[in-house]
Amino acid sequence: MSDTPSEAPVRSILPKWIRGPQDFIGGLAMMAVALFALWASSDLQGMHGFSFGAGTAPRMFAVLLLLLGAGVALVGVLQDGPHLSHYSWRGPLFVSASIVFFALAIRPLGLVVSAFASFLIAAMGSNETKWLEAVVVGACLTAGCAILFPYILGLPMPMFPRFLIQ
Known part of the structure; x- marks a missing residue:
């Protein structure tokens, strides 16, 4: 058996005018995230003159991101590119x-238990994890x-579980 990928034609449900399906779908995904961010920041105060509001940077x-996504999708239409590959959902x-x-x-x-446990949960996202x-x-x-958080930055947050402090 050969290690090289086969040159068999790949069947696609996308129209033929999309020459780089992976770029096209990736660009559409970027545009969807950008539109969600625009919608989510619509309630925030915008820019007034030279003073920035809370919604200026997100917008x-x-x-x-919307423009970059449109550019990536356009590349998927104009240039040949890779077909859609298998996506692993385990990491995300x-x-x-x-x-x-x-x-x-x-x-x-508290911070100690939740930070350590959440790090170990994230480590399960890879099958290459050495425990x-x-x-x-x-x-x-x-x-x-x-x-860092309570002493250097001075953020008031619980360090240990409530049932241990009482």
């Missing part, structure tokens, strides 16, 4: 689960966060 970055799924866990656990469990290394790196990052 500027969203417009830039576990990283998203880690973020949600941290957001829900920071108050009841001893992940535990060591997670402990070091957690210690850094425990020093």
